[in-house]
Amino acid sequence: MELRRESFWQERWRSAGLARAEPRHDREKFYSVVAYPGTSGFLHVGHFRGLVYADSLNRFQRMLGKSVFFPTGTHASGLPAVTFAQKVRERDPLTIRQLEDNAVPKTEWPALEEPLAAARFLGRSYLELFGRLGILVDERAYVTTVDDDYQAFIGWQFRRLAARGALVQAPHFSSVCPVCGPVSVDASETDLSEGGDAEKITYRTVPFRLDDGRVLLAATLRPETVYGVTNLWLHPTEPLIVWHHKEVEYLVGGVAAPRLVEQHGGRLGNRVAPEGLFGRSVSVPLTGEKVPVVGSLLVDPRVGTGVVMSVPAHAPADWLAVAALSPELRARLPAIREIVSFPPLEELAASERELLGGTGSPAERALRATGAARLEDEEALEEATQRLYRLEFQRGRMTVHALEGLDVAPARDRVARELATAHAGLDLLEFSKRVVCRNGHEVVIRRVPDQWFVRYGDEEWKSKTRALLSRMSIFPAEYGRELPQVLDWYDDRPCTRRGRWLGTPFPADPSWVIEPIADSTFYPAYYVVRPFVASGKVPLSALSDAFFDRVFLGEGAGEPSLPRELQEEVRAAFTHWYPLDVNIGGKEHKRVHFPVFLYTHALLLPEALQPKALFVHWWVTGGGEKISKKQVSSKGGAIPPIRQAISEYGADALRLFYLTAASPGQDVEWETRVVEAARIRLADVERLVREMRSGGSGAAPELDAWLFSELHEVVRRSREAYAAYQFRDAAELAIGHVPSLVRRYLVRGGAPGPGLERASDLWVRLLSPIAPHLAEELGEGRFDSLVAAQPFPSTDELALDDRAKAAEAYLQQVEDDLQHVLGPSITRGDVPGEVIFYVAAGWKTEVEGWLRELTELRSGTVPVKEVMARAQAHPEVSAFRGEIPRYVQRVAPLLRSESPAPKVDEAHVLRSATGYLLRRFRFTQMSVYAENESEPHDPLGRRERSRPGRPAFYLVPGGAHKP
RNA sequence: GCCGGGGUGGCCGAGUGGCCAAAGGCGGCAGACUCAAGAUCUGCUCUCGCAGGAGUUCCCAGGUUCAAAUCCUGGCCCCGGCACCA
Known part of the structure; x- marks a missing residue:
């Protein structure tokens, strides 16, 4: 598929309004959000992991027939956009490179020197990139946190929090540049040039x-x-x-x-x-x-x-x-x-004992243990100090x-x-170390006597939040185990700052600005309202507390300047989309965003409208670290800008990389060769689908039955995978497993025809959430709508035929055995011979059945006597009494770790596969006997080896045998 | 120190009692194709065997079990958070 076709399909999705969410009260709904990105600069390949997870999930849900709402926004609050604008103004080389990489014309640069404009510009660029990856976003709900309507919403939220006693004023020590104002000291170093990891x-x-x-x-x-x-x-x-x-x-x-x-x-x-x-x-x-x-x-x-x-x-x-x-x-x-x-020493760990050995004061003993003798022995002295201080704190008792x-x-x-x-x-x-602001001034800690806090330490509120958490699904489960503890130590959090920050003025005192974490705890609620505002139906002036009380809380009579029905419509939209089905975010949100998101929802909404799930994913890393802007460059940087990655590998390949390179709870290293491999896998899929449709006579009915049975299983497992947020499994099924089934079908003598046509149409739909562009390309003209609007495959579509599956499984077992014996000679193209199969006699099946029952009863020993006793009573089996003990001795130990052989007519399966086996192994001739047939050719006495499901075979040297 | 997660083949990474010598990818080897390279396709990629088998593996040491990568105990090490500390 040509990569430029991707934008064609993106346009088609747009014009079909696929991303537009309409409340449909006759359908189930699905509402998810991804923690919106901040505005520190351009996005890179590290930012899209969560978005791709979200989009795949949303596409799956849409194909289940649900109405799907997936809005996004831009988190412009705080200092990042201010810093970005400043760097544009200063023509900072790294920032200039980003502008160039992202094809921003020079004429637009001056506009970006202004923080608000820069924030809005960056936000639009994010939205555009989402589109280029095929992520379906309802843009009518797009909002930035510096928009007036959003700020009206935040104003309401804070007045509500205040009314519920969730805000408090207290002294606080915050980090400040004496020249530039408040700064945030954190690892991202958005505001700093040095010391982001200081404590x-x-x-x-x-x-x-x-x-x-x-x-x-x-x-x-x-x-x-x-x-x-x-x-x-x-x-x-x-x-x-x-x-x-x-x-x-x-x-x-x-x-x-x-x-x-x-x-x-x-x-x-x-x-x-x-x-x-x-x-x-x-x-x-x-x-x-x-x-x-x-x-x-x-x-x-x-x-x-x-x-x-x-x-x-x-x-x-x-x-x-x-x-x-x-x-x-x-x-x-x-x-x-x-x-x-x-x-006493004996209660201490070895290293602690070593530190405290000998006599004298603890300091003296620690000095002796580490060998520090003078103040100048800095390293040893440091070690003595560290170890002693720690030990005293952990094990010491005051005397x-x-x-x-x-x-x-x-x-x-x-x-x-x-x-x-x-x-x-x-x-x-x-x-703990020097902290220096962007402009080179040393950052200090200043007492702020009247800082506003959100009271996350409040026990009553905390227990409400715990209760909410206990009702939710958390993915991956490890995070679910971690979260209660995070809530335990959660304490009051400053929620306002003074200075030149972007954000919403604090209602009770507009000289403060609400800080970025605090204005992003309830925004999924606002996404529902935003389309009404963006379309002009609800004017900015009507976004009063009365309006929001009505819409979000169902309280009061609403905003008087708005028609009642309109407000009820907004309220209905809110209660339709809420509760939020899942909030998706990277691991950096585990201790900040997700907890406060839970807190706020627990406080403001009734149980029925509280969120249902969190999904947290780890990062895409470069060189083992979170990707930094410095690594991203079009000119030979370790990591290409996202735009370049898309045009080089294609959106679908990138998506496949995100979905399959690792499970969500694992960082994944950006490696271009792995992305390239994803591209190739997709090209294989495309080739294969086209081959499936190249016209032909099809295959034997049993082969179709087998393929359909396998696909039936694939469909079932896919659906289970999505339901459990196992995107990697879902992708692996559609991209890896299905092709291997189709290849087997072809190699087994199946030809393109009605069976494969049908399978291909199912496969294309299976692919749609994973590689949506390719799916459209392959589905073009074959459906009555875009593939993305088709129903997801259902297990009802294809019958499960156990017999067909068993027969094929049997044949594969036989092939494995042959392959094993023949080994690499097949690849080498050595001259093969003739093959003779001997299918196990019926009494062996009977005996193995008994053994399975018996081994369960008496573990460990080989129950020859019991089997013989049963054989006596069984006329058909008793005829073979002489062979039974040896057979039981050989087979009993194996049965414990084997599952029962599929029940198939072995001779029939082998005979029908004759052509295939001759071709595959290049045998000159093949024959099939029953073990107890009167006189099969069997010079080596091989037939005795046969077992149910494992026929014996004799590879006739040089193919000399003539029957 | 406490809490959470982890230690799997050359690498990344699935796998949580038996169909596991262990998915998938990367890398490597061989063959096909090609003037050649690349791409693609096929096979192999723990050791021994070369008639479908055997042996030794999933951090280490014990244990439970007919059966352990998977469960239990102890230990070592790594990551994250909290606490502590300079």
């Missing part, structure tokens, strides 16, 4: 008061160790800065000071040289003990507050630093105290009086709380 770390601060009233503010991740502090460390030369906060003068490092101001307010004061502090005492919070301040190079001024608690018994670095102190200094420190104990008997983990929380109550409780948040 937020929360240090607890611990105030140590000097006798002059100033406070040295230490930062720690292990506040419970305050009970083991012997001194404070400061960097020997780095100056400190005074931080004035609520009447207190804190002394902190120069890096931490501005961070603390971002997060807690206050103002900065003078610099203070550290020298003046060395040797002075500070008092330890909670214990009141006095400890000295000491200088040490172990302090990294960039981390924490630059004021470090020294806990030598439990921190290897502190132990080393204390050991290095002069004796005079050393003498001023209080005794080193151990504050944590461990379970200090105030916390005695508590495990370390709860002790840590308790001390943190006590410090917060007794003192200011000023946490310090820090990134």
